[in-house]
Amino acid sequence: MKHPFLESDLYYNFKRTPIAVLSFFVFLIIVIMAIFADIIAPHTPFEPLTLNLLNGFTPPMQANEFTGTIFLMGTDDQGRDLFSTILFGLRISLFVGLMAVFLAMVIGVTLGLIAGFVGGVVDTVIMRFADIQITFPSILVAMLIYGVAKGLLPPDLRYEMSITVLIISIGLSEWVPFARTVRGSTLVEKEKEYVISARMLGLSYPQIMVRHILPNILSPVLVIATITFALAIITEATLSFLGVGVPTTKPSLGTLIRIGQDFLFSGEWWILLFPALTLLLLALSINLFGDWLRDMLNPKLK
């Protein structure tokens, strides 16, 4: 007896779309490498005790002139092994991206459901607010929230909280697409018989929204979540590239790219190239997979 998923249209189409398979496995490999960074990475770059400044600027696969150590992808300006730093940086990027999407999804779906189901003034207020926010680029909104939050936090908490603040600011800047889509689908669903009969039965609004409408509108949410995940990772990289994200002692991909950018003219190309390629691969694989998923689950969105 085969698992029903293996007989579904989704799986059938997946097998026949090389791009989907490829992007899925690239993403899977990246995630596994990030999760098992402790085992895979030859060095522990976030542990300052293990760093030797003299290893700085070692080119890939060449022995360092002072210490003789060889590094797969070379080292950055502080003597951190780039390969290990990328793996640990990936963890931060993926974690921030995932949590931010989750936050955006919770906010967006909740507000979209309420706006679509309740309607009237509530709908107008929520959706006009969403319209206003979407006129600003999300990176700008994220920077604004990030700046305000950092200013409000007491100085001794700023570093411990920097990742949390990053998640909140990216999450709050990406909720609008969720809300819009969910509202639209809710408007359609709420006219259907099963909703009307649920109302007749006297179920409460929250019950109808969460138990009856939500399961029926999840597939477009899933598509948006995938695409927003890639966006959130890039937003995190951009914020860190601009120097407002995670601290330089625990670099994410964006921080590494910012560090590497300083050494472009002087010929230390590897500090920039490898983190940038990793970010490209990650964002591209999620986007391609998300595109395929969108085509499959909701052809109307095309």
Added chain:
Amino acid sequence: MFKKLVIPAVMISFTVASASAETVRWARAGDAITMDPHAQNEGPTHALNHQIYDSLLQRDMSGAIIPSLATDWSALPDNPKIWRFNLRKGVKFHNGASFDSEDVVFSLNRARADGSEMKELLSSIKEVRAVDSHVIDIETNGANPLLINNLTNMFMMDKDWSEDNDVTTPHDVAKGETNFATMNTNGTGAFMLVSRSVDEKTVLKANPNYWGKDNYPNQVTEIIYTPIQSSATRVAALLSGEVDIIQDVPVQDLGRVSSTDGLQLATAAQNRVIFLGLNTVEGPTSELKVRQAMNIAINRDSIKKVVMRGQSDPTGVIMPPFVNGWTKELNKYPAYDLDKAKALMAEAGYSSGFDIVLNCPNDRYINDEAICQAAVGMMAQIGINVTLDAKPKAQHFPIAKGGDADFYMLGWGVPTFDSHYIFNYLVHTQTEDRGSWNPTGYSNADVDAMIVSLESETDLSARNDTIAKIWANVQDAQMYLPIHNQVLNWGMKSNIDFDVQPEDQPHFQFLKFN
């Protein structure tokens, strides 16, 4: 036919115009913090204000003292406590007002007022008096033979303009205050402020009524000053010809700039020392042994080799070699010794280390943030878990100065070329008018008395003995961990003839085109 003639004529008139109007586009990592000439005692702030304001006397591009608004000066032969200055006649402020002794008295008193960061330089002054319209006397508490060294960054403002605009006292930057003079200027200098957008762009144009028209080359007619924090962008701007001169070529790009056609690199030792300061009153760093351990846990050689790419001069004292009081013995830095450092930590009762935050600027000194990052790794070797907090200087300085930081980076240039300047700002107990940059809590009444006595000691060899004694105390107390003296690298177009000034202050009236 007529059209054909017009085009070359227009082209000719354009070339003539550009030959007579020489714009210099100038960039460096950070902007001036304020245009108020007495509110901040900081290099980039003075560098920009030097174009607009004049002091009584100035340092030329080699560092020698030459006349500026004062034509000559001397201590009165019968009373060495009084210095007499003859002021230049016929000097006009940018708004047309005449410069006279009233303005000097006003400006020097303003620089001694609350909120001024220049007051330590004037702490030996008892009174400033106008003798007549173009002669002033400065009376000091005791005879101070080195008073004039303290006046090179002491800018002269117009008394009436300051009163009209309610800027008779400087604003306190650390408290977040601003005033009219933060963004507006009225000096006597070679250039006038046209427009200013903080951290973006400041435009200056040549002052048509400049008193020094015949004294200096004065070939520059316009300055466009753009702070560019990112080092790669700054170098790219120079390489692409977008800017003409950058004051801080990143050490990794020196080869690139010097080998590019049409660009040249000018290098000189800078009169500036970089160090880390420690809280000596509270926390683990109040233990002398901890501070000693941290000092020998810093591997100055590898910072020079890797972070600075050889472009620095490691030191064991917070004093550049330009300064009176400097000796080879003081400059010798302690050997990097991890075992000894760990032993000292254990003796102090911190064998398992402690947590501390390192406050660091990221747009002020050469590779400031990278040096701090390296220090994080070095401190980890002796168990100290350092959190790095790197910020732009405008946010870093109030923290470093205000005493909120337990561990912070600072750089110190010495415009007077004398140890007293370092002592008065960095070693003297923090009081109303002294020790404003000594947030370490270090306080020694004997040392304070010796510092004050330097201001009235006329016997130079006795004075130098006192300086040596104070340095011995500073070295023993170890509230500062010296790193290195900076090396300056100015990158500019090949057609510019401009000497690197040891204080890192370009004075554009000296710039020549060839």
